[in-house]
Amino acid sequence: MPRIFALDSVKFFLICLVILGHTLGFFIKEKTLSYGIYNFIYLFHMPLFVFLSGYFTKSYGLKSVKMWISLLMLFESYILFDVLHRIPDMLYKNINLYSLIEPSWSLWYLLSLIYWRFSAQFFSLLHVSKWIILISAVVVGLVSGFLPIGYGLSIQRTFSFFPFFICGFLFSKTDALLKIKAINTIISVSCILISLLLCLFLVNFNISDIVWGGKPYAESIFGLWHSLVYRFLFFIVSSLICVSVLNLFLHFFSRENIFAVEGKKTMLYYVYHTFMLGFIFYFIEGTMLMEYPSLAFVITPIVIFFLFCISRFSIFSWLTNPITNSVRFLKNRGEEK
Template sequence: MRERDYYFDNAKFFLIILVVFGHFLRPHISENTFLHSLYNWIFFFHMPAFILISGYFAKNFHQKGYLKKVAKKILIPYLIFQLLYSLYYSFLYEENISFDFFTPRWGLWFLLSLFSWNVMLYVFAKIPRTYSLSLAVLFGLLVGFVEVEKWLSLSRTLIFFPFFLLGFLLKKKHFEWLFQRKFRVFACMMLSCIFFIVYYLFPDIQKEWLYGSKSYETLGVHGEIAIVLRLTFYAVSILMTFCFLSLIPNQKLSISSLGARTFYVYILHGFVLKYLHATEFPQFITETRSYPLLLFISIALTMILGSKPVVELIQPLVECRFTQWKQAIDRCSSFIRHLHKKSETAMKH
């Protein structure tokens, strides 16, 4: 059995924290320039890095049954949580239930795009890598001229596909090159410089450019300028992605196991986030200027949702194995009863 590569688990752990933190920041980015710049800085690389890593682990796409396995692992959870989020939104916002398979709810676009990227490999992997990457970038540039946006996540699928394809083409030796001390020093300097450039020179960058879900028409940009801006996004995102990845520890850490369970954090944190945003929590953060608290909450939520008990409880639902779900619930109930008995015994003494 191949030894697990903890480097990528570590990377995914820090990336999912940035994903959650970025979502918590969203209601506050109009309140000051620093938060807006920090939000854009994070969005320049956190999903591109996640997508690149996903591509790296798609190298077995040619094996028999791979696509069926991917469909079961990605499309089934997509359908389940598309329904659950639709029901949850209806309850939370007191609106009519609206279920649309073709327009992903919130962060579920990633699941639909991830499946599409794996399918696209069957074509792009047969093309010489130089041409395949160029073609992927070309599609990413051209899709902005079409008004597809969020439908079937087509816009994001094509715009972010170059990162997935690049990850697929990379080998472990390419990542090992990033571990050199001189590159890590360069990475720290470059990430810092880019933040200051965003903060001081481009504080009003449209965040929608970084989402990859809007057409050039919607963004209010046309022709050659749109192409140049998209190419700039690609260049900055690739640079920041490799700089970030060079700073990730290359050995097993206490958080490595959590990094292996980021899928659950990703699909579950929206329930907590949307609930808090529907309360007076954002107003409390604004009035008290408690923005650092959002980072601590993001870390805590990541560790809770990525914990083994939560994963054991949710995994049968994600994989449609309801017999195991009943067993997981029974184990949780037994554990709660055990804690209750211990507390009663302690109170008696």
């Protein structure tokens, strides 16, 4: 199957939004214009990322060595960077046992990806309609909010974003992308602009509990049943924006370009950007600079450019899986002898 460069370009666009969203998160304390942009980003960037993760997931089967190696590599990256994130807390703070099972910052995604890819091997064995599986996944995503589980082991988030992963996985072998591309781009632009304007207009509406997907309904500020309705609406609105974004990229970024090249390295951008942000905000937190959310639009390009530069050096990619890469190196060296 030929590589679809538009999807790689989308991945790079999304990782830039991840970095911007995390940067804005440091500044936003009041309901401002920046808060509206922040809400808009979170309405779709992770759902679309999860969809693409599902789209690129292979159904190797439970007995496949490739499948287990891919999961172990994800787990290795998760453990390594989770430990690195916790070092400052270990040195300067008291750590309780529950905090240890909560993934550090953005690393929840790696843990959830392990769950999703493992579950995908089961779904590939089912001989039922894709729509039945997808509807079941939506039901699971909605009902999971009633479970008394939160951020621990990223279980609630795994269920919350599960429908998007299953959608990408199930429709990767269909002509779904062709149908998305067939949509008039004016409709896509209109959908995106309307969503953005609504987020800017409803700037006083706190949607964090909805779009983060990490809290059970009982802990949400909206209450039990309202949270259920809002999560369902989130699925719908997010899906519309995701389809619109895909449509535009399939139209205008169909050829290989610098964004598509960098889109293949999103893992590197994902695991390293938090350290850069942590370093930057260590120096500016508590200063007058924190009063200017617009500074996020300056910091984000700097971080992206820095990550672009270090991605030129293979050592940084190698360090995302040092154990696995060391074993491979020793194995290849032994075979050469």
